[in-house]
Amino acid sequence: MNTNEKQICSESESCREMDRKTREEIVHQLRRAYCDEWLAFIQYRTAAMVVKGLTRPESSAELLENADEELEHACKLGERILELCGEIPISPQEIIENCNCAFVAPTDPCGYRILCQSIASERCAIAVYRKMLAMVGDRDPVTSHLILEILEDEVEHEYEFRQIKEDVEATRAAWGLKETK
Ligand SMILES: [Fe+2]
Numbered sequence: 001m002n003t004n005e006k007q008i009c010s011e012s013e014s015c016r017e018m019d020r021k022t023r024e025e026i027v028h029q030l031r032r033a034y035c036d037e038w039l040a041f042i043q044y045r046t047a048a049m050v051v052k053g054l055t056r057p058e059s060s061a062e063l064l065e066n067a068d069e070e071l072e073h074a075c076k077l078g079e080r081i082l083e084l085c086g087e088i089p090i091s092p093q094e095i096i097e098n099c100n101c102a103f104v105a106p107t108d109p110c111g112y113r114i115l116c117q118s119i120a121s122e123r124c125a126i127a128v129y130r131k132m133l134a135m136v137g138d139r140d141p142v143t144s145h146l147i148l149e150i151l152e153d154e155v156e157h158e159y160e161f162r163q164i165k166e167d168v169e170a171t172r173a174a175w176g177l178k179e180t181k
């Protein structure tokens, strides 16, 4: 095998079919989203363990289920970065430094507060993926398809967290309780 053949074989199809500038721009966005997903996974997993209040079982189950999906998103984004000949962030430090959405530590275990924080996190993710989708467009249909798939999950997550939050508000109203936080 000559050098040229070796190079062609070592590069993936996705990597070869795109110009370098486009590929680097897409990889840059994918890396940032990859970091967001890892942080969301840690945030929800931790929140699921510390959450307190009347909705603890429901909130905890929802946080765990969504945490698993955030991890799946991270893995899918990681695979796409590698297919595009990019490098995935490999240390917690790199993940923190390259994220779009801030990590929200569940310092207050109040279920209502955690639900509000989770909704804000989902909204940040939705905004990021909408922007990415517009940026990638038909320049890379495979990445666009992946982003759309993840975006659908994030929209669902936001809705599910919001449903529980609204249940808390309805219960409070029915019992004549004031919002404390
Ligand atoms: Fe996600």
Ligand SMILES: [Fe+2]
Binding pocket: 040, 066, 070, 122, 125, 153, 154, 157, 158
């Ligand atoms: Fe999510």
